[in-house]
Amino acid sequence: MAFAEVRVEITQAEGAPSGVVWEVDARDGTSAQPEWEPELTRAAVEGATIGLQAIADMGLxxxxxxxxxxxxxxxxxxxEATAVRAAACAATADAFGLLDRFELSGDAQGWRCEPRRR
Structure with missing residues (x-):
């Protein structure tokens, strides 16, 4: 079961809703692209969304x-999609400087990125 790597950037604009957007250059053949790997690109958006929600749930x-x-x-x-989802969640946590508050794990059911239990 292979892992994945996701890179993200955060912007802030007053009055804009929080959320996740796909901004991979469509010409970048080194990255997953929606037309070639729709399940994996959806998983990346889901993972970043999960990470963002977990960070909000922490009170930030x-x-x-x-x-x-x-x-x-x-x-x-x-x-697989679980690896991309977990990598996107971890990248989001890392972008906020909070990766140490998350745990990455994998087993027969796939990869997960979750806030650490206290």
Missing amino acids: DVSARTIHITWVGMNVVDT
Whole structure:
């Protein structure tokens, strides 16, 4: 079961809703692309959304923050959606400087990125 790598950037604009947007250059053949790997690109957006919600649930203000997915790397042969979802969640947590408050794990059911239990 292969893992994945996701890169994100955060922007903040007053009055804008928080959320996640796909901003991978369509010409970047090194990244997953919606037309080639729709399940994996959906998983990246879901993972970043999960991470953003977990950060909000920790009490941090994420209003007006947008997560921009800028690159998704994986092995097309054996990377599954759970790996991309977990990598996007971890990248989001890392972008906020909170990766140490999350735990990445994998087993027969797939990969997960979750807030650490206290």
